[in-house]
Amino acid sequence: MTAATYQYVDLPDASVVTTRALLTARENISDTVAARAMMCIHGGAGFGKTLAVNTCLRALEPGEDVRKITFRARPTARAVRCELFTALDLAGEPPRHPSEFDRLLKTALAERPRTFLVDEAQWLNGEAFEYFRYLWDEPSTQLAIIFVGGAGCHTVLRREPMLSSRIFIWQHFTRLTPSEVLEAIPLFHPIWDDADPDDITFADSHTAHGNFRAWAQLTAHTRTALTRTGRSRVDQELLRGLQPPRLTTTPPAVSPTPVAVVIDPGDDAIHTHTALAAHHPPSGRITLHPGPGTTSVTGLAHDLLAALGKPPLLPGRFPAGRQPACLRVLD
Known part of the structure; x- marks a missing residue:
């Protein structure tokens, strides 16, 4: 794993840990691609969704033509078309008229089987999802589509029966449990390899909260602290000595209490x-x-x-x- 690609943190020597979620994603993605189907991977920020999907799709290359599309804002239908135009490396200028644009994309997608990774899919609205469905429904396109995003992605897809009925597999990424943290973190980076399990638990309960991105950030700060202090091993004293902003992150969000609504339409x-x-x-x-x-x-x-x-x-x-x-x- 290269330093620049792990959870947006420059972290040399970090390894991709084969968690249960990653193993499940590997099977789900493989089955989805084989079936030329659509799947949705959703969950909170920093839970390792994108990393897992990129790792699994990389294992399918070069035999599979994988194209990645990432959205950073709510796109219009034309913006979706233009992103696909770019992802497919099509020559010339994007057509101006939607019907002409659609014919061009369907012709290009009919050339050979492809897999689209649509990342940050929580930015997509129903219209954008419908456009992907429109292309996927075309018999000649031979598409597999993997939507990856936050809760908004799952919500929009579930809201539309025509979309949700076409999703082959749903996978929900969650935080690492305390036991998973003790299994995964020593494999994640060498600085945790010989750390006391109690110290790893301390770091998780005070900072990372089972969030892989938070663990990457904490590991980068801890690695710097080890270098500056000349220490060879992580312990709670070192962790407590980090600047408070570095050792304090937002705790896990508390799910809202369910609300049951009872209505008496007859006014009995x-x-x-x-x-x-x-x-x-x-x-x-x-x-x-x-x-x-x-x-x-x-x-x-x-x-x-x-x-x-x-x-x-x-x-x-x-x-x-x-x-x-x-x-x-x-x-």
Whole structure:
């Protein structure tokens, strides 16, 4: 593994660790490419998705023609076409008209089987995903497509039945568990090879939180500290001596508490009385009883704030373009 390619950190001597997630990705990608299908690999930032996919696809080359496309902002349909034009190394200027552009791309894609790696796919909207589906549905294109991205990628694909029904394999990357950290990190870089397991656990619980990118960053800082101090081995004293910003990262995000919504469309009196009697916000039970004629979002927001025992943002209306405060919290 070259220094410049590991999790965006200049880290000499880092190795690609064959975690369970990487082994699963290798099988899933191999099956997807063989079937000329589409798959989605999704998960949080820094969990090793892109690294794993690049490693697995590299093993398929040169027998497989792999083209990588990375999106950094929400692309239009034309932007997607232009990225494909560039990825396929097509000559000349991109056509101006969509129909002409589509014919050119389908003709090029029909030449031989190809695999597209679409990275940072969380930036794609439904229209962009639909365009990839449009090309994949063309019988002559012989495409395999691997979407890699954050939660937004999975959400958009799942929202569209025509898209989600065509995904051959879904794989969710998660944080390394504490036991996986103790297995993987000594293999990841030589400075952790002889480290005490307790020190690795300390580093993970205070800084990395099972995130491979955070481990790469911490390893780079620790490697520098070893050189500056003349120490030969990592220990908690060295780790504590790192500058606080280097030893403090955002802890794992806490998943929001699930919300169950019970609706009584018939406005049955027994149901209403039971729901009102069960209302107890401290216990997480909220009964919203809108007044007659409540049809607007603003009116619903006022009723919800009242049910929560909070004053409304404004007595009558909300500032133009501003979403009601209670709805922003609930989002």
